[in-house]
Amino acid sequence: MKTQFHFNPKGPFNLSLTINSGQTSQPPWKEDNHHFQELVIVDGAPCLVKIGHEDSDPENRVNIMAESPETVSEKAIKTKVQDIFGLEHDLDQLYTFLGEDPKLKPTIAFCRGLRIFKAHNPFECIISSISSANCSILRWTRSVNDIKRRWGDGYRFSSGDFYTFPSPTVLARAPEHDLEEMQRCEDNLPLDFVFDKNLQACGVGYRAKYIINASRMVQSELNLEKLARMKYKRAFDTILQLPGVGPKVADCILLYGLGMGEAFPVDVWIKRIIEHLYFPGEELKPQEVREFGMERYGDWAGYVQLYLFHYARKSGLLESLKKK
DNA sequence: TTCCAGGCCCATA
DNA sequence: TATGGGCCTGGA
Numbered sequence: 001m002k003t004q005f006h007f008n009p010k011g012p013f014n015l016s017l018t019i020n021s022g023q024t025s026q027p028p029w030k031e032d033n034h035h036f037q038e039l040v041i042v043d044g045a046p047c048l049v050k051i052g053h054e055d056s057d058p059e060n061r062v063n064i065m066a067e068s069p070e071t072v073s074e075k076a077i078k079t080k081v082q083d084i085f086g087l088e089h090d091l092d093q094l095y096t097f098l099g100e101d102p103k104l105k106p107t108i109a110f111c112r113g114l115r116i117f118k119a120h121n122p123f124e125c126i127i128s129s130i131s132s133a134n135c136s137i138l139r140w141t142r143s144v145n146d147i148k149r150r151w152g153d154g155y156r157f158s159s160g161d162f163y164t165f166p167s168p169t170v171l172a173r174a175p176e177h178d179l180e181e182m183q184r185c186e187d188n189l190p191l192d193f194v195f196d197k198n199l200q201a202c203g204v205g206y207r208a209k210y211i212i213n214a215s216r217m218v219q220s221e222l223n224l225e226k227l228a229r230m231k232y233k234r235a236f237d238t239i240l241q242l243p244g245v246g247p248k249v250a251d252c253i254l255l256y257g258l259g260m261g262e263a264f265p266v267d268v269w270i271k272r273i274i275e276h277l278y279f280p281g282e283e284l285k286p287q288e289v290r291e292f293g294m295e296r297y298g299d300w301a302g303y304v305q306l307y308l309f310h311y312a313r314k315s316g317l318l319e320s321l322k323k324k
Numbered sequence: 325t326t327c328c329a330g331g332c333c334c335a336t337a
Numbered sequence: 338t339a340t341g342g343g344c345c346t347g348g349a
Contacts, residue, residue, distance in 0.1 A: 135329070203347080243333090
């Protein structure tokens with residue numbers, strides 16, 4: 001099955017910026033001639049979704065192409081794409097909100113069209129968010145791609161091979177390190193056999209334990225559909241129980257994985273930016289910054305966090321805030 | 325070579 | 338209940 005259609009987002013939409021902004025929902029989609037593609041499960045069917053702007057102009061409507069070994073309705077694909085790229089979010093309304101706060105107004109010019117890049121698979125977002133803790137974007141995205149290649153289901157398309165993210169059940173059984181992988185193997189392997197189908201070989205380091213145990217919890221007691229239906233506060237407390245999930249990672253999961261826009265993930269940078277803008281000369285605790293952001297920005301908190309960080313990065317503010 | 329990154333866990337008060 | 342050291346790994 002192959003299909004192709006157009007789509008008009010609500011307000012500006014910068015696809016490339018959205019995909020490459022380091023949001024922990026998933027690694028960037030594969031880029032190919034101004035289009036981005038990824039294997040997404042739509043209505044239970046594996047579907048290669050390819051998306052790009054007409055004439056590669058961020059202000060133009062988007063082209064969507066989809067390909068699947070099964071039959072998938074155009075409507076289902078459209079709904080999924082809308083959900084992933086937050087195309088139903090009214091950015092003009094966001095810009096009105098940002099424009100009312102002199103501290104936030106400058107972010108608009110730097111981030112126009114940037115949207116929440118939501119997970120197409122919430123479990124993948126949990127694992128990538130855990131992997132991102134104390135770790136660079138480059139490193140955690142590579143780890144997630146390594147995990148997909150090793151344990152995901154592979155599909156071959158004309159534009160290349162793509163993999164699903166493995167299920168919690170599969171990941172819960174993955175070996176933590178090469179020693180464990182070795183112990184589980186049969187002893188008639190070739191002498192030069194490389195033990196790399198284990199989590200530490202994916203570069204996740206000490207987070208391997210967290211990933212395995214979090215996967216176990218998701219396959220047993222923590223129901224992700226229930227979590228998605230919870231109110232923010234309860235969902236936050238629930239997700240905190242996963243190993244490797246503290247306040248920052250929990251908010252990333254709720255924002256990028258489940259689309260809870262009132263989450264305000266506070267990392268060291270957001271902390272420094274908020275202190276610089278609103279509390280010059282003072283030092284706040286991360287928890288205080290989180291409360292400040294949630295109180296002040298309400299339902300736009302997630303977007304404000306996203307915009308502040310990218311504004312700071314592009315404007316040079318981030319560089320000047322590096323600790324002395 | 326050495327240091328530390330877009331935090332979390334756990335031992336100590 | 339609050340604080341600080343240690344942690345995998347790999348780029349700078």
